[in-house]
Amino acid sequence: MNQNKANREETDQSKVDAILATEEELIPSSGFLGNVMENIRNEAAAPPPIPFPWKRAIPGILLAGGVFAWSAVVLFRYGLPPVSGIPLIQPQHLAALERPIEETGWVALALGISLLSWLLSHRLAGRSGLL
Amino acid sequence: MNPSISAEEDLADVTRVLAGDVQAFEGIVRRWQGPLVNMAWRYCRDRGRAEDLAQEAFLRAWRGLAGWRRESSFSTWFFALAANVFRSELKRFPAVNLPLDAIAEPSTPAVQLNTLSKKLSNEAVRRSVLSLPLRYREPVILFYFHEMDLSRAAATMRLPEGTMKARLSRARALLRRRFPHLEAEHQEMEFAALNQGKEA
Numbered sequence: 001m002n003q004n005k006a007n008r009e010e011t012d013q014s015k016v017d018a019i020l021a022t023e024e025e026l027i028p029s030s031g032f033l034g035n036v037m038e039n040i041r042n043e044a045a046a047p048p049p050i051p052f053p054w055k056r057a058i059p060g061i062l063l064a065g066g067v068f069a070w071s072a073v074v075l076f077r078y079g080l081p082p083v084s085g086i087p088l089i090q091p092q093h094l095a096a097l098e099r100p101i102e103e104t105g106w107v108a109l110a111l112g113i114s115l116l117s118w119l120l121s122h123r124l125a126g127r128s129g130l131l
Numbered sequence: 132m133n134p135s136i137s138a139e140e141d142l143a144d145v146t147r148v149l150a151g152d153v154q155a156f157e158g159i160v161r162r163w164q165g166p167l168v169n170m171a172w173r174y175c176r177d178r179g180r181a182e183d184l185a186q187e188a189f190l191r192a193w194r195g196l197a198g199w200r201r202e203s204s205f206s207t208w209f210f211a212l213a214a215n216v217f218r219s220e221l222k223r224f225p226a227v228n229l230p231l232d233a234i235a236e237p238s239t240p241a242v243q244l245n246t247l248s249k250k251l252s253n254e255a256v257r258r259s260v261l262s263l264p265l266r267y268r269e270p271v272i273l274f275y276f277h278e279m280d281l282s283r284a285a286a287t288m289r290l291p292e293g294t295m296k297a298r299l300s301r302a303r304a305l306l307r308r309r310f311p312h313l314e315a316e317h318q319e320m321e322f323a324a325l326n327q328g329k330e331a
Contacts (some may be wrong), residue, residue, distance in 0.1 A: 016256065016303055016306055016307065017275075017279065019256045019257065020255075020256070020260065020271065020275040021251045021275050021279060022259060023169070023173065023257065023275070025165075025169060026165075026168050026172050026178065026181065027165065028164045028165060028168045028182060028185070029299055032159070032164055032185075032186070033160055033161060035186060035292055036160050036164070036189045037160060037189075038158070038159055039186065039189075040153060040156055040160075040189070040190065040193050041153060043190065043193065043194070044153045045219060059181065088168060095268050118201050126171070
């Protein structure tokens, strides 16, 4: 019985094989080669893509990072409510962390302000044709 | 096509293209346009769309030619790239196809004797491949495109041969379930063979 089923599946399989393997061959249209080569030539003649302006973007990214870090610090210091009476960090650890975090915040703020002032002066100088 | 000659020609053309000779790409297009359009046809069964897909694959190959590391043959790299292009393009704009159960079963054994009906029936089986779930559809397309060479089909899909074999087997089972006339024909053949045996 099982042998019979196996034989049948084999025959069906060979039928499916025969049908799917005998596909009529398509011949590409006469203009296909020309079209492809035209597209390739156009692509080759096109100017290279404009690279991402990393030089201009880096100050912005740094500024955004600074603001994000500063916000995180502020949130950490003032914003986190205690979870059902269990403090997230032990008080002695918190006291030890408080001072460096505050200092980091000030440093980030100072960096952000200097970056802003640099950007502003750069823009002003650019407008007046000094750069 | 002699594969070794083609491989040498491919290598020579790729080297020239990478050196800046745009025209050398024509040799690649000339050699591979037929197989690529036929491969695309099996993915969508729409002639116009097949040419568009093939053209897109040539463009991507042109852009990514420097990425061919020559560890595998050019054809393996190229077919894998083309399969990727076809897959993503057809995900964006799927080929119009019917669900597997909605494909008409066009046959009664008597009508099957007619050549035209047989042709239609075979075409229904071929079209039904497009209705298979994607994970089974592509192995079937590539296996038969590569003339039932499992390792080449697996290389094109970048899948292990075992996985490819399992998916193929499942796909065939789905097709057999959809086209019971294949089984009916088999039963007829068995019956005829039995009768012949008795007469002898």
